[in-house]
Amino acid sequence: MLFRQLFDPETSTYTYLIADTSDKEAILIDPVLEQVERDLKLLNELGLNLRYCLETHIHADHITGTGKLREITGCQGIVPQNAQAACADRFLKDGEVLQLGEIPIEAIATPGHTDSHMAYLVNGKQILTGDSLLIRGCGRTDFQGGDAGILYDSVTQRLFTLTDDTLVYPAHDYRGQTVSTIKEEKQFNPRFTGSDRSSFIQLMASLDLANPKKIAEAVPANQQCGKVSATI
Template identity: 70%
Template sequence: MFFRQLFDSETSTYTYLIADEASKTAVLVDSVLEQVERDQKFIAELGLKLGYCLETHLHADHITGAGKLRELTGCINIVPFGANAACADRKIQDGEVLQIGLVEIAAIATLGHTDSHVAYLVNNTHLLTGDSLLIRGCGRTDFQSGNAGALYDCITQKLFTLSDSTLVYPGHDYRGHMVSTIGEEKQFNPRFVGRDRTDFITLMNNLNLPNPQKIMEAVPANQRCGQAA
C-alpha cells in the first residue's frame, strides 16, 4: 500500500493519498480545491491513476476539490450516507468496504461532528478520522446537526475499540501534530480521559467557538462537490 499525508496550510486540512501499488489505482480522501493542481501533479509523478475521491463529511472550513478532480480525471466521488450532496456518484454506508486491489478501505459511521460522517479504516492499520477524533481533541458539535452524545458514543464504542496500535490520521491539526494512535488517544486525549458521557456533553456544549471563516461559502459549495453554483 502507498500512503501519503498532504497538508493545506490555509485551513490546516490534511488530505490523504492512498494507492494500490499493483494496479496503480489511487484514492484521495478530503481533497482541497486550492490544492487540486498539487495533488494531480503528485499523482502523475507517481504513475498513479485517480480512481476515487472520498469525503469523511461535508466540510465547513474548506471547499473540496472532488468535483474539479472528477472533471480532470473521471474519478468517482463518494460521500457518506445521509450527506446532502446530490452531486456525488455514490454514498458509502457504515460497514461498507471499498476494495482497491489489495487495499481495503472500510467506512465506520462516526456521527456527531455532523449528521453524516464516516471514518475510513485502511487495511486495518491506518484510521482516517476526519473531524471526529482529532489528535488530543475532537471535532466540534455545535453546527451542521452536530450531536455531542452521538460523537462520544461513536468514538468510545467504535474507534476506541480498535487495536491500540491503529494509527490515527485526523482531518485537521492546528498544532503541528501529524499522526497519533488509538492507544495514545485513549490515554491522553483530554476530551475523553476522566470524562463520562454527561461530562463530555457539558464540555462540548460550552466551548463557545467562533464559526469557521468559510462556513457560509464552504457548506453550499461542498453540497455541489466543490463546484460553483
C-alpha cells in the same frame, strides 16, 4: 501500499493519498480545491490513476477538490450515506468496504461532528478519523446536525474499540501533529480521559467557538461536490 499525508496550510486540512502500487489505482480522501494542482502533479509524477475521491463529511472550513478532480480525471466522488450531496457518484454505508486494488477501506459511521460522518479504516491498520477524533482533541458539535452525545458514543464505541496500535490520521491538526494511535488517544486525549458522556456534553456546550471563516461558502459548495455558486 502507498500512503501520503498532504497538508493545506490555510485551513490546516490533511488530505490523504492512498494507492495500490501494483495496479497504480489511487484514492484521495478529503481533497482541498486550492490544492488540486498539487495533487494532480503528484499523481502524475507517481504514475497513478485517480479512481476515487472520498469525503469523511460535508466540510465547513474548506471547499472540496472532488468536483474539479472528477472533471479532470473521471474519478468517482464518494460521500457518506445521508450526506446532503446529490452530486456524488456513490454513498458509502456503515460497514461497507471500498476496495482499492488489494487495499480494503472500511467505512465506520462516526456521526456527532456532523449528522453524516465516516471514518475509514485502511488495511485494518490506519484509521482516517475525519473531524470526529483529532490528535488530543475532537471536532466541534454545534452546527450541521452535530450532537455531542452522539460524538462521544462514536469515538468511545466505534473508534476506541479498534486495536491499540491502530494509527490515527485526522482531517485537521492546528499544532503541527501528524499521527497518533488509538492507545495514545484513549490515554491522553483531554476531551475523553476522565470524562463520561454527561461531562463530555457539558464540555462541548461550553466551548463557545467562532464559526469557521469559510462556512457560508464551503457548506453549499460542498453539497455540490465543490461547485462554487455564482451568487457566493
